[in-house]
Amino acid sequence: MNLHEYQGKEILASFGVNVQRGIVADTPEKAVAAAKTLTESTGTSWHVIKAQIHAGGRGKGGGVKLAKNLDDVRSIADNILGMQLVTPQTPPEGKKVHQVLIAEDVYYPGPSETSEIYMSVLLNRASGKNMIMYSTEGGMDIETVAEETPHLIFTEEIDPGLGLQGFQARKVAFNLGLSGTAFKEMTKFVSALYNAYVGSDASLFEINPVLKTADDKILAVDAKVTLDDNALFRHKDYAALRDLKEENPVEIEANEAGLNYVDLDGNVGCMVNGAGLAMATMDLIKQSGGDPANFLDVGGTADAARVETAFRLILKDPKVKAILVNIFGGIVRCDRVAQGIVDAYKNMGDAIKVPIIVRLQGTNAEQAKELIDASGLNVLSATAFEEAAQKVQSVL
Ligand code: GDP
Ligand code: MN
Numbered sequence: 001m002n003l004h005e006y007q008g009k010e011i012l013a014s015f016g017v018n019v020q021r022g023i024v025a026d027t028p029e030k031a032v033a034a035a036k037t038l039t040e041s042t043g044t045s046w047h048v049i050k051a052q053i054h055a056g057g058r059g060k061g062g063g064v065k066l067a068k069n070l071d072d073v074r075s076i077a078d079n080i081l082g083m084q085l086v087t088p089q090t091p092p093e094g095k096k097v098h099q100v101l102i103a104e105d106v107y108y109p110g111p112s113e114t115s116e117i118y119m120s121v122l123l124n125r126a127s128g129k130n131m132i133m134y135s136t137e138g139g140m141d142i143e144t145v146a147e148e149t150p151h152l153i154f155t156e157e158i159d160p161g162l163g164l165q166g167f168q169a170r171k172v173a174f175n176l177g178l179s180g181t182a183f184k185e186m187t188k189f190v191s192a193l194y195n196a197y198v199g200s201d202a203s204l205f206e207i208n209p210v211l212k213t214a215d216d217k218i219l220a221v222d223a224k225v226t227l228d229d230n231a232l233f234r235h236k237d238y239a240a241l242r243d244l245k246e247e248n249p250v251e252i253e254a255n256e257a258g259l260n261y262v263d264l265d266g267n268v269g270c271m272v273n274g275a276g277l278a279m280a281t282m283d284l285i286k287q288s289g290g291d292p293a294n295f296l297d298v299g300g301t302a303d304a305a306r307v308e309t310a311f312r313l314i315l316k317d318p319k320v321k322a323i324l325v326n327i328f329g330g331i332v333r334c335d336r337v338a339q340g341i342v343d344a345y346k347n348m349g350d351a352i353k354v355p356i357i358v359r360l361q362g363t364n365a366e367q368a369k370e371l372i373d374a375s376g377l378n379v380l381s382a383t384a385f386e387e388a389a390q391k392v393q394s395v396l
Pocket of ligand 2: 222
């Protein structure tokens with residue numbers, strides 16, 4: 001589950017990580033009120049107004065603006081709220097902004113007195129350890145830094161059994177070229193950040209930039225946080241942080257129907273039982289020149305109702321030019337699945353305008369093929385995997 005910046009910062013703060021203070025707002029009036037409240041506690045009348053969407057690169061897209069007084073706050077918030085923000089990380093049409101974060105300006109007295117650092121905590125799957133990745137080149141696109149100046153990116157691996165050691169936090173501060181107060185503040189920052197990552201069962205904390213202020217404070221200015229869905233049962237209070245407006249509506253509907261659906265860019269819809277077979281099916285579609293439009297695991301019970309729900313979900317994607325059904329009948333019998341497909345097809349009338357290729361293998365596969373072939377519907381049957389892929393290719 002991905003979070004908004006303001007939510008990520010709330011989690012960070014709850015673990016004692018220093019963050020740029022801010023208040024979220026969904027109208028220009030609330031933005032002004034937020035700025036007033038912030039000024040009372042921070043003493044500064046300059047604020048940044050930041051669009052809250054699940055995508056980075058907002059600064060480049062015009063979603064992060066500096067306001068020097070309350071009139072600025074109002075007009076900038078008014079501008080950003082409701083806009084379709086396009087950044088290098090959004091889909092081409094952008095994402096609609098429903099909320100802005102009003103945050104204290106922490107770049108006083110100016111950019112030359114501050115420095116932007118990159119820092120993230122994530123799992124290194126290869127070593128099975130957690131990893132802090134950091135760089136003096138903060139505020140920039142880290143992929144570009146990795147490509148052009150890879151020697152400026154450091155990593156520190158942490159054994160999850162031992163936790164972050166004091167010497168490791170000091171090493172991070174040292175490699176970042178810090179000294180004095182900033183050095184001490186950075187070691188505190190790193191330990192608190194690591195605790196937040198472990199304590200919230202996150203799979204990613206990316207803070208770009210971490211700011212060293214002119215008076216040697218270390219602050220999280222941005223926060224990209226991904227929580228591990230499989231650990232959410234341990235954090236009931238985090239469930240409320242899910243923002244369905246940011247998620248794909250078809251994926252939400254599929255989730256509610258108990259189907260595992262992931263939207264992809266291609267033109268061949270897939271309906272498969274079992275995640276492993278779904279992956280293999282997608283590979284085969286690719287190899288035979290097609291491109292999968294989705295990942296869909298219908299699970300063990302492929303009855304007519306479930307098959308129909310799956311067809312309807314797949315067909316919501318206008319890119320779909322053909323559907324490949326690839327089901328292995330182990331527990332579920334193939335002839336029952338075939339009957340389910342035929343029933344669903346008839347039930348849906350003209351809703352299905354694309355050819356369907358069905359490959360059923362396993363118990364009663366022969367009867368299943370006969371059922372499909374005798375149905376008179378625009379459904380092609382196949383028994384071998386390659387044959388199914390070729391048939392898909394022939395209808396595209
Ligand atoms: P992103 O573009 O989506 O990654 O959003 P960020 O939160 O990283 O903000 C983008 C940029 O806005 C930062 O790299 C800073 O240069 C700038 N910025 C953020 N907060 C402040 C602030 O308090 N004052 C000023 N002057 N600039 C800020
Ligand atoms: Mn950022």
